[in-house]
Amino acid sequence: MYVIMIYxxxxxxxxxVLRIARKYLRWVQKSVLEGMITEKNYKELREKIRKIISExxxxxxxxxxxxxxxxxxxxxxxxxxxxxFV
Amino acid sequence: METLYIFTDGELKRKNSALYLIPLKKSxxxxxxxxxxxxxxxxxxxxxxxxxxxxxxxKEGIPIFFYNYYGNFLGSxxxxxINKTGEMLILQFNHYMDIKRRLEIxxxxxxxxxxxxxxxxxxxxxLVQREIxxxxxxxxxxxxQKNIAALMxxxxxxxxxxxxxxxxxxxxxxxxxxERRKNxxxxxxxxxxxxxxxxxxxxxxAEIYKTSLEPSISFLxxxxxxxxxxxxxxxxxxxxxxxxKVILKVINSNVIKKEDxxxxxxxxxxxxxxxxxxxEEFEKRLEHKVTLYNDNKVSFKTVILHECYKLIxxxxxxxxxxxxxxxx
Numbered sequence: 001m002y003v004i005m006i007y008x009x010x011x012x013x014x015x016x017v018l019r020i021a022r023k024y025l026r027w028v029q030k031s032v033l034e035g036m037i038t039e040k041n042y043k044e045l046r047e048k049i050r051k052i053i054s055e056x057x058x059x060x061x062x063x064x065x066x067x068x069x070x071x072x073x074x075x076x077x078x079x080x081x082x083x084x085f086v
Numbered sequence: 087m088e089t090l091y092i093f094t095d096g097e098l099k100r101k102n103s104a105l106y107l108i109p110l111k112k113s114x115x116x117x118x119x120x121x122x123x124x125x126x127x128x129x130x131x132x133x134x135x136x137x138x139x140x141x142x143x144x145k146e147g148i149p150i151f152f153y154n155y156y157g158n159f160l161g162s163x164x165x166x167x168i169n170k171t172g173e174m175l176i177l178q179f180n181h182y183m184d185i186k187r188r189l190e191i192x193x194x195x196x197x198x199x200x201x202x203x204x205x206x207x208x209x210x211x212x213l214v215q216r217e218i219x220x221x222x223x224x225x226x227x228x229x230x231q232k233n234i235a236a237l238m239x240x241x242x243x244x245x246x247x248x249x250x251x252x253x254x255x256x257x258x259x260x261x262x263x264x265e266r267r268k269n270x271x272x273x274x275x276x277x278x279x280x281x282x283x284x285x286x287x288x289x290x291x292a293e294i295y296k297t298s299l300e301p302s303i304s305f306l307x308x309x310x311x312x313x314x315x316x317x318x319x320x321x322x323x324x325x326x327x328x329x330x331k332v333i334l335k336v337i338n339s340n341v342i343k344k345e346d347x348x349x350x351x352x353x354x355x356x357x358x359x360x361x362x363x364x365x366e367e368f369e370k371r372l373e374h375k376v377t378l379y380n381d382n383k384v385s386f387k388t389v390i391l392h393e394c395y396k397l398i399x400x401x402x403x404x405x406x407x408x409x410x411x412x413x414x
Binding site for chain 2: 022024035038041054084
């Protein structure tokens, strides 16, 4: 499935959340990651992040169908890092 | 799971348990690549790496394959084996040594491969009807064969006819192709076939790696020519519907043109740009969804993995192996 992850956490924990999420998804922008992920890995990622964050933090996951890879439109600086050809 | 293709020159590093790629060009930014979503890595560019990075690959169970400037396979780093069992090794060995049981597997692989060839030619019926009929006739003689060499000889004849048909199809686009010639490839189409087959072999090997099958014992091909040969057997089924289909597509839709090739001594190779274009189409094809058991839609890569499991079930005596056929 295709997932977009957005997080809003206390600055103390920002780096930790990013470090974990980066193993599973591609970093697109500050506090935003996206990419293809298997269901198993998605659950793993959720559990790992649940352990770090506290009550004041929030993390959103937008789950898209695998056939539904988002169509992007960007203005300004864009460093694409979303394909598997680098 | 996806395959990661690296075309950027640079350094591959491990950083915070993720893959970190630092490009050689100062103008490009370093990037993190999430390894969890990949099942194998193919490297076409000049890269440097260290043992800590290999340690990461080993931990995630991801094999990494290296190709030289011309796109020929150089070698691979194959992580520490985790799920190989002695039982599977013995089963494979038994099936290899018993000619009757070996022939049974070899025949079902070849029959599926030929059916898939016919599937590719089906769209060009008017142009290649004669070749189709001849392939069908030869296919009927598989059943009678009593040894592997005879099977391979018929397979050779079928492939020759099949390639003649492919030559007729690409001939309409000004590409010449008469027969298969490798080391080095003689013409553009040969270069595409060589390159495509090499990548397919390694994709299949990466899938075999996930199962308990031992890649060094094969049934159709003789296992004495190289270290791993089981991937050649399984790839045989998929070559027509993956590699050849991609080749026809890139030629028919002008994705790859004559200027995407480089001439070397006695041969032709894909250029750097051409390789990238081809691999992109190839990956699209691998992610193409097909129906498998009761309308379950899966990608070709999953189908390859399923073939490995089907082979395991056959070896264990649970279910007869029947190769995958597209459009059935």
